[in-house]
Amino acid sequence: MMNAQANSSAFQVGASDNVATLLGEVAPGAEVTVVGPAGKRAIAAREMIALGHKIALAPMNKGEAITKFGVVIGIATRRIEPGEWVHLHNCRSQLDERSGSFDVQTGAPPVAKPG
């Protein structure tokens, strides 16, 4: 069972990453303990963020690289503040044009469009 502490923590994979992955769901305003190779720090979640989803650790301007695992996983599509949820609504792939339009909550594509 995940304990209460783990529920409000997030893991930063690379020391220079500007996002961390939530290890449990957090409520708006909750303090998140970020652990990883860059050490331990605290950040306030600006909104509800689910387990496995990403929280911004630093401010990012539109067009700036979003880094996880020490590699660029996407580009910010608008200004992102620390503590915000980073997902389809504010981060796009450099390769895959299609998935940027998917539903931010469910991941479902907007229309049935096989292949």
Add this chain to the structure above:
Amino acid sequence: MLDRAWQGYLRNDGRKGIRNHLLVVYTVECASFVAQEIGRGEPDVHVIGFPGCYDNDYAIRLMLALATHPNVGGVLCVGLGCEYTQPHRIAEAVRQSGRPAESFFIQEHGGTSSSVALGKQLIASLRQRASEDAVRTPMSWADLTIGAECGGSDGTSGLAGNPVVGRAFDSLVESGGTAIFEEVVEMIGLRDLMVSRAASPAAAGQLGATYDKAFNYCKAVRQYSVAPGNFAGGLTTIEEKSMGAFAKGGSKPIEGVIRVSEQPPHAGLWLLDSVPDEHFMQFGYTNPNDTEGIMDLIAAGAQIVLFITGRGSVIGSPVSPLIKITGNERTYRNMTEDMDFNAGRVLSGELTMDQAANELTELIADVASGQMSKPERLGHREFFLMYKHQDVPSLEAGCRM
């Protein structure tokens, strides 16, 4: 170095298996009902087949690889009688591997009921011969080929599930075994990282070419290997999913790239390329579902496949046991019946990554020793095979008309 040992099955072709299954192979969809009925109520009988009437080298090659798999002791091939793929020729190729095999066309033996009855008789005789042929032999990690596949990935997969499997792969390779991972379309964005892992300049060339083919394929079909469930689980882009997926390959040098139904030429870590090659018909989707990838790994000789699923999954596999691993505690709690291993304990701080990998290798050895994995116990044997084209040497067995 891992030190467990257990008793396996030595085949006449020298390969060693951890199960002694019988396989029913149907050569067209029209024969699939009879094939499934033959296997009904026979726990050691697994059923695979190809739905197409017009044959396909890739599909025949895959069926032959499974029919001569080290976990298989005998084979029955069932055809309708009209199709291109010839059951008698598959049976002949299986006999050449030293395993007993039988075959028949349904149209030559009456209808459904008489064909099922004939099939049941043949299975009983194959079981007798396979048990007489089964030589028990000591096995260790060096005799194992293990595959790794991920599916239903979420934000925990790249942090816990896949890295734990990667460490188990490292131990397997250090112990002289063979490890295979695939899903090149889930390495998109990581070309330099892939090539940097090559064991030799030749392997580097293969890895680069394999990446380029997969990337061009994804661009051409405008489909990257990332699905709604991945997004719902917190993965935002294919680049992010790729980094998590690649972690299951561990940290050892990659010896080279094999194609579907080829066996690794020697021990170590290998990448399997299941992406279709350019062809005038352009058929075949690269990872149409998890089951296809799992069957590709088994066709490469994997006696066990590790399946990492953050979101959770309820599949299994014929021929070789599937061990299901999740890095998501909630998924483990919700689907304990189906999940063999909870790697989420690494994220909650209960276990270190190394402790989790050690526990996983013990579980692998238990399953190799005969303990059923959860999908095996539940009777899961999902199978999927469709038309695809890969440029590999022509079939020696000649199973076409």
